[in-house]
Amino acid sequence: QPHLVESGGGLVQAGGSLRLSCVASGFSFDSTTMRWVRETPEKEREFVASVGWNGESTDYADSVKGRFTISRDNAKSTLFLQMHSLRREDTAVYYCQAARPRTTGQGTQVTVSS
Numbered sequence: 017q018p019h020l021v022e023s024g025g026g027l028v029q030a031g032g033s034l035r036l037s038c039v040a041s042g043f044s045f046d047s048t049t050m051r052w053v054r055e056t057p058e059k060e061r062e063f064v065a066s067v068g069w070n071g072e073s074t075d076y077a078d079s080v081k082g083r084f085t086i087s088r089d090n091a092k093s094t095l096f097l098q099m100h101s102l103r104r105e106d107t108a109v110y111y112c113q114a115a116r117p118r119t120t121g122q123g124t125q126v127t128v129s130s
Contacts, residue, residue, distance in 0.1 A: 025124030038112030046090035054108035
């Protein structure tokens, strides 16, 4: 069964940094696009970033460009999201997703305090 497990969330002050990880199992991680999405306290789900199967093609939401970096380690079936210059509006539950098979993890909470 495809499975994704996120970690690395927590409470951080505005301007700080966090690194999220997502470990995949049960499918061919190195063959599919991976994404990070987030659900805000208002329950809105937003696209954050995506990375192609080989790590060379990335895309970001305008709100995180220049602050967040998505990357992957196919040898370890792990997806990352490095977040810098965090803002209160980045507070959300962050989920990793696989494009094929369509799978979403359980999420990790990121809370940014002022």
